Structures are given as structure tokens and as C-alpha cells.
Amino acid sequence: MEQNQSKTYHEQTYIDNTLRLREILKTLPAFAKDYFRAVEPTTSAKTRISYAYDIRVFFHFLMECNPVYKNYDISDFTTADLERIEPVDIEEYQEYLKVYKNEDEKQITNTEKGLSRKMSALRSFYGYFFKRQIITKNPTLLVDMPKLHEKAIIRLDTDEVASLLDFVEHGGDMLTGQKKVYYEKTKNRDLAIITLLLGTGIRVSECVGLDIQDVDFKNNGIKVTRKGGNEMVVYFGEEVETALKQYLYTTRKATVPLAGHENALFLSTQRKRMGVQAVENMVKKYARQVTPNKKITPHKLRSTYGTTLYKETGDIYLVADVLGHKDVNTTKKHYAAIDESRRRLAAGAVKLREP
Incomplete structure (x- = not known):
């Protein structure tokens, strides 16, 4: 959908997501x-879309795996059916989620995180009807939630940050022909985006939502729209x-932008506002060359900034505050853990035998 000229990126995204959610709701009871x-x-449109997809999977599971519902259409379900579900059915659903086929017969697998999100969606769904006494029991409360194992936070080291920026700036110097033309055409834009992400820690959605007028060189700040719609000025340094x-x-x-994209700060080669996916692909493309053993995404650049x-x-x-976290405990969990350099001190601190 083209962006309406009178609407900001975030307003248009909200409209698009609201319409998308309405379409998904037509495929639910x-x-x-x-x-x-x-x-x-209390939720964003994006979160509600994710929950709608997740809850739809639950009803498809019942129709596919539960004999009681094998002749059901999704529109046949009522709240009385929610009451019939036992904790063992929920446990079977957890097992089903590990590997299943969607409506297009595509095989889907869920990691711990995906499993946890789908179970959270179902628990929230059941919780609503239970709290309002529309159903008298909530089997999701009698089933343990999937355990989430902590994963090492991936981020770039200082020398890797420098290597990445150098590669964006000079990685195409040896190219020829059409590849060289494309590299030169996108180099300044790509360097600006990656420098901005590394130098401010803004989210990729905040980055693509920026308009030219959001950049203030007098105070070296950018006005970003945070999750939940709050606006905030984030300041940047000389390199940015x-x-x-x-x-x-x-x-x-x-570049002459297409109609409706005149204000966008970052434009694609099609002269439209860049999307989240385009920035993610661009970051991965460069990072693969510099840190092939680390899976670097725009969010990892945010983690790198927060850590530094x-x-x-x-x-x-x-x-x-700068990262726009509503809960400081989220920040503590990610950034106040013992860092790798301090952890390495442990290697030489304990002597087993006197020399």
C-alpha cells in the first residue's frame, strides 16, 4: 500500500496493521x-496480529488432532468448547507446536522462544474469558510454561564495529560493472543507516520511520517515535x-522520491521509504562479510550500542532511557550482566598449584 502523503509512517503503519488484523479475525471464531x-x-497492533495468528494455530490443532473437533469449521467453535479442553489437551498442543504444518502445508518449527510466545497468547486468550466468568475453568493455568534457557547476547566487539563501517565505506572499491554502480548508489545511504543504528541504538522500525525533518543538526538530535507511540529526541555524536x-x-x-514518500529520510533504490525487511537484509549482507561467525541483525547493533x-x-x-525501555529490569538483564572481558579475568585468578 502506498503511503498517504498526509500521514506519517507510523500513522500509516497503524492503519495497515489494523486492517490486517480485521482480515485475520475473519478466520477466527x-x-x-x-x-x-x-x-x-494495552497492546500494539503488531502484537495483536501475532496473537491472532498464534490463537488460530490452536484452533487448527484441535480440528486436526482432537477427534471431537475433526468435523468442525473454525466458525463452529464457541466459548463452551474452551471449557471442554483439559490440561492434557494443552500439553498435547505444546508438543504439536514443536513441528506442525500450516494451512499451506509448509512445515513450521518453533524454538523455545516461539513456543513460549504461542503459549503466552493462548494463556492470555483463556485468561480474558475466565476473568469475565464466561468460562468456569482455565486449563492453561494447570500446564507449565516452556522453560526459556538464557542465550549469550551477540554483539559486535569494538574492532568489529570499525571493520563493519570500513567495509561499508570501502568494501565495493574493487567491484566492477553493474555491481560497482549499485554499490556507489547505495554506499552513503547504507553507511548512514548503520552508523545511525550503532551510534544511537534506535530500533530498526524507528529508523525507517524517520522523516528528513526529524533530523536536527543544530542540536544533533533525531525525533523518534517509540513503541507505544511516544515521541522522544535521541542525541548523536560527530560520526553519526x-x-x-x-x-x-x-x-x-x-533522488526524486515517489509520491507519498517525499519526507522519508531513507529511500530504497525504487525511490520509496525503506522498509524494516530491507534494512535487515542490508545489515546482514555487510555483516556476513565482516563477522561470518556472528549472526548480526539491526537488533544486534542496538545491543552493541547499549553495551558500549x-x-x-x-x-x-x-x-x-536512551534505548526507550519502559522497564529498567529489561535493561539490567541485557546490559548489566558481567561482560566478557571481566569474565576472562576469572581464568587467571585461581591458581591450582604454586609455580
């Missing part, structure tokens, strides 16, 4: 609409300033 209407004030100006005064200035900021300032509340 009628009573499900009550739940989604109730959670609307240089990269943004280099892009704005060359590639961006020379915490190391330099030791102020977890500042890190939480």
Missing part, C-alpha cells in the same frame, strides 16, 4: 473479537552527524 477488543488499549550529512547532501538530495554505553557510563538508567 466470532467470540475471539471480544478478546482482541479488550486487549486493544558526518554520515547523515554525507548521505543527505549527496544520494538523498539527488553502559561500559562507558556505568549508568543503567541512562541506557534504559
Whole structure:
């Protein structure tokens, strides 16, 4: 869908997601609409879309695996059917989620995180009807949630940050022909985006939502729209300033955007506002060449910024504020853990035998 000129990126995204959710709700039992209407004030449209897909999987599981529902259409389900479900059915659903086929016969697998999200969606769904006394029992409360194992946080080391930026700036110098033309056309834009992500820690959705007028070189700040719609100014240093100006005064200035995309800061080669997927693919493309053993995404660049900021300032509340975390405990969990360099000190600290 083309972006309407009178609407901001975030307003248009909200409209698109709302319309998408309405379409998904048509493929769920009628009573499900009550739940989604109730959670609307406390969730984003994107979260509700994810929950709708996840809850739809549950009903498809019942029709596929439970003999009672083998002749059901999804529209046949009522809240009375929710009451008939026993804890063992929920446990079978957990098992089903590990590997199953979707409506297009495509095999789906879920990691711990995916399994946990789908179970959270179902628990929230059941919780709504139970709390309002529409059903008298909630079997999801009698089943243990999947255990989530902590994973090492992947981020770039200082020398890897420098290597990545150098590669974006000079990695195409040896190219020829059409590849060289494309590299030169996108180099300043790509360098500006990656420098901005590494230098401010903003989310990729916040990055693609930026308009030219959101950049303030007088105060070296950018106005970003955070999760939940709050606006905030994030400040940047000289390296980000240089990269943004280099892009704005060359590639961006020379590009005539398509109608509805005139204000967008970062444009694709099709002269439209860049999307989240495009930025993710671009970051992965460069990172693969520099750190092939680390799976680097825009979110990993955010983690890199948060880690560096915490190391330099030791102020977890500042890190939480700049990253736009509503709960400082989220920040503590990710950035205040013992860092790798301190952990390495342990290797030589304990002597087993006197020399």
C-alpha cells in the first residue's frame, strides 16, 4: 500500500496493521473479537496480529488432532468448547507446536522462544474469558510454561564495529560493472543507516520511520517515535552527524522520491521509504562479510550500542532511557550482566598449584 502523503509512517503503519488484523479475525471464531477488543488499549497492533495468528494455530490443532473437533469449521467453535479442553489437551498442543504444518502445508518449527510466545497468547486468550466468568475453568493455568534457557547476547566487539563501517565505506572499491554502480548508489545511504543504528541504538522500525525533518543538526538530535507511540529526541555524536550529512547532501538530495514518500529520510533504490525487511537484509549482507561467525541483525547493533554505553557510563538508567525501555529490569538483564572481558579475568585468578 502506498503511503498517504498526509500521514506519517507510523500513522500509516497503524492503519495497515489494523486492517490486517480485521482480515485475520475473519478466520477466527466470532467470540475471539471480544478478546482482541479488550486487549486493544494495552497492546500494539503488531502484537495483536501475532496473537491472532498464534490463537488460530490452536484452533487448527484441535480440528486436526482432537477427534471431537475433526468435523468442525473454525466458525463452529464457541466459548463452551474452551471449557471442554483439559490440561492434557494443552500439553498435547505444546508438543504439536514443536513441528506442525500450516494451512499451506509448509512445515513450521518453533524454538523455545516461539513456543513460549504461542503459549503466552493462548494463556492470555483463556485468561480474558475466565476473568469475565464466561468460562468456569482455565486449563492453561494447570500446564507449565516452556522453560526459556538464557542465550549469550551477540554483539559486535569494538574492532568489529570499525571493520563493519570500513567495509561499508570501502568494501565495493574493487567491484566492477553493474555491481560497482549499485554499490556507489547505495554506499552513503547504507553507511548512514548503520552508523545511525550503532551510534544511537534506535530500533530498526524507528529508523525507517524517520522523516528528513526529524533530523536536527543544530542540536544533533533525531525525533523518534517509540513503541507505544511516544515521541522522544535521541542525541548523536560527530560520526553519526558526518554520515547523515554525507548521505543527505549527496544520494538523498539527488533522488526524486515517489509520491507519498517525499519526507522519508531513507529511500530504497525504487525511490520509496525503506522498509524494516530491507534494512535487515542490508545489515546482514555487510555483516556476513565482516563477522561470518556472528549472526548480526539491526537488533544486534542496538545491543552493541547499549553495551558500549553502559561500559562507558556505568549508568543503567541512562541506557534504559536512551534505548526507550519502559522497564529498567529489561535493561539490567541485557546490559548489566558481567561482560566478557571481566569474565576472562576469572581464568587467571585461581591458581591450582604454586609455580
